[in-house]
Amino acid sequence: MKRIALICLMLTFVAGCTDFRQMYKPGVTRTQLNIDQGACNSDAAARYPPRIVTDWVPIYNSDGRIIGRHIEQYDINEARRREGARSCMIAGGYEWATIPFCKEEQTAGRSFAPITTLPALTTNICGLRTDSGRVLVDLSKPL
Incomplete structure (x- = not known):
């Protein structure tokens, strides 16, 4: 029973690393x-x-x-x-x-400006962890 609880806890942590939830309204x-x-x-x-x-x-x-x-x-x-x-x-x-977090291969060698106005959610929108917290970026608009 303890093993199952530990596995469930680990899966929860892993799932928490791949995306995050927030209230969202485009525009x-x-x-x-x-x-x-x-x-x-x-x-x-x-x-x-x-x-x-x-x-x-x-x-x-x-x-x-x-x-x-x-x-x-x-x-x-x-x-x-x-x-x-x-x-x-x-x-x-x-x-x-x-909203998924950006993968290493999606951002490798490129820089992105944080999104200031929430766009419609597409597969190009993902989150980045920064020193000031997490920000959203649009992968189709590198700097």
């Missing part, structure tokens, strides 16, 4: 995307403020007797806030997009 600038995301996050935070709940989880010994407690705190509105922000972005015309 929008990265700045506008950030502004819209911030507005949706603020709206969701106002609608679903943090509501911290404390749970006492019993700790059992090998005989099944309670020998202590473990305290867990969590925000029961976290999922609602995330869903509220996502719904707001979708209402604004955004949708989730899965």
Whole structure:
């Protein structure tokens, strides 16, 4: 059972290295995307403020007797806030997009300018990891 869990965890990490997901709307600038995301996050935070709940989880010994407690705190509105922000972005015309990272052979020896206005997604659009984070580039437009 542990082996299966380890394999699933490794596959998750590998899949996370080949592409990323983000809200996407062709024709929008990265700045506008950030502004819209911030507005949706603020709206969701106002609608679903943090509501911290404390749970006492019993700790059992090998005989099944309670020998202590473990305290867990969590925000029961976290999922609602995330869903509220996502719904707001979708209402604004955004949708989730899965964008692959560029492969070495696609970028070898060439330079690309980061995309500032999100284009329609094609096979030429991919992500690059940079020192300042990940950026989108269009492989059909090298510098």
